[in-house]
Amino acid sequence: MAEGTDESGNGNRDTSSSDEAALSARLGSLDHRLSEIRGSRKTRTDQPGSEGGGGAARASAMALGFRLSSELIAGVIVGALLGWGLDHLLSTSPWGLIVFVLLGFTAGVVNVVRSAGAVPDRTGR
Structure with a gap:
């Protein structure tokens, strides 16, 4: 049969x-x-002040993230410095550094959790 015909012969x-x-x-x-939807989205995002406070919320979230990460890093660095100083004074080789880095990390994590508001403050005041 031809390609463009059916059984009755009609195309x-x-x-x-x-x-x-x-x-x-x-x-x-x-x-x-x-294209209309994409165009309307582009004009909404290109206009300054059309976010309705979204920029301020993003800046606040970024500030919180920097604060939490700096608290964790500070805890580890302070622990490492205290451990190194203790090792240097007492000649206890790496044990003071190891113990105080772990303590600093633990303190940093506790501070991050407390600052993030995941655990309520136990002072009760």
Whole structure:
């Protein structure tokens, strides 16, 4: 049989071309709607002050992140310095450094958890 004919001998090219035309029209319509949506999103993000305080919230979250990370790093550094100083004074080789780095890390994690508000303050005041 020929490629464009069905069993009765009639060509089905008319239905396939109409299906292709309908599909092409739907794809064109979808492309147009997507470009409109993308354009409206771009104009909203390009305008200053249209975020509705989102920039301030992001800055606040970044400040909190820097504060929490600096508390953790400070705990480890202070522990390492105390351990090194204790090792230097008492000639206890690496044991003071190891113990105080672990204590500094633990203190840093406790400070981060406390500052993040995950654990309520136990002072009760």
